Amino acid sequence: MQQYSDERQARKQYVHHRQVRVFSTIAAILVVALVVSVFVFFHTIGKSNADVPQAQTNYGAPLVCATNDPKKSPVAYMQNGNVEVNVLNGTKAVGLARAVGDALVNRHFNVSSVGDFTSRKVERTTIYYGMNNIAQAYTVYSNFTDAKLVMDNRQDGVVSLVIGSTFNDLTKKGATPAAGAQIKNIKGCTLPSKVDQAKLPQDFRQPKK
Template sequence: MTQAYDERAERKAYVLRRQKIVFTIVGAIMAIAMVVSLLFFFHVGGLGDVKSSTVEPNYGKQAPCATKDSSDGKAKYVENRNITVRVLNGTKFSGFATAVSDALQNREFNVQTPGTYQTSKVERTMIVYGKNAINQAYTVNSNFTDAEMVMDDREDQLIDVVIGATFDTLKDTKKVPAAGSEITNIEGCVAADKMTNLQKAPEHDAVSQN
């Protein structure tokens, strides 16, 4: 009886040791998994830090590099009075386009009659332009804090400003680059002739080159 009892006790002790080892291993694996998940959650060392369009240059949309002057090889911001702008309201808030249009006019831009965009669900303000008004678009964009530049197939120099829901106010004039200063290109910009699959421009009164 004593021998049989000892064998049962030994087997029981063996099973308990095995269970303890298994539980220890499982606990260690769970602890490691939790640490790794926390590293991804808090983006430690960049883990799991996927760039979104709101933090990429031009909010993830391709833009052309500014056009360089043939005389000195530099791309320069344009005088406001030499730029014609049309402001379109892309939100549900009435009077938005008129208010922004008046503010741009106060900054000596030439403004056309403001209007309403084709949708009222624009999230981020867009500076829309064609290949012949790239530097003008950069100049207009420099007055905004949250706008994205969008090139379409228009041939003239009208700049459309489509107001989006994230718009708050224009940039302080003290922080806007002066006309004639060198343009800071959008990171990752490409040559204008490399811009393809451009969207069709909406109807507008064409603005001739100055």
């Protein structure tokens, strides 16, 4: 009987020691995971904080205000049907321009054409517009969460939307401003009256001079 009791006690001790080793290993893994998570978390925060100024300033591109004089009646978002857009695919994803174009048509935008951009390595979705269609550009812009606005020297009212690799989806319909709502100037933008139009980038749709 004593031998049986000793064997049972030995088994209990073995199981206990084994459990201690298992729990100790799990605890060590959790500690390592916690340390890695904290490092990644703070590294990400640091990176995000570094990126905030760029995101707030149109991803580094010069930004033109929607209105010339804040004291006057602000420009309003337009009816989607009054905004003409051509959609271009700046990525290697086949059919992306058509898909985005169809999505904009479903939102009643006047999509005049879809096709491929001159480059298939565009990173940031870009909305090209001119001095004569600022309100149209901001109306398109409100339907995207990751796009930037770029003014060029185009003279017509067409907005060119070039889809980049950062594109994921359109802004949810309920989150877009209603037609007629006032467009607020973005901090750091340049008033249209202060823009030197002679220095604007050339309209990429035109032959290079």
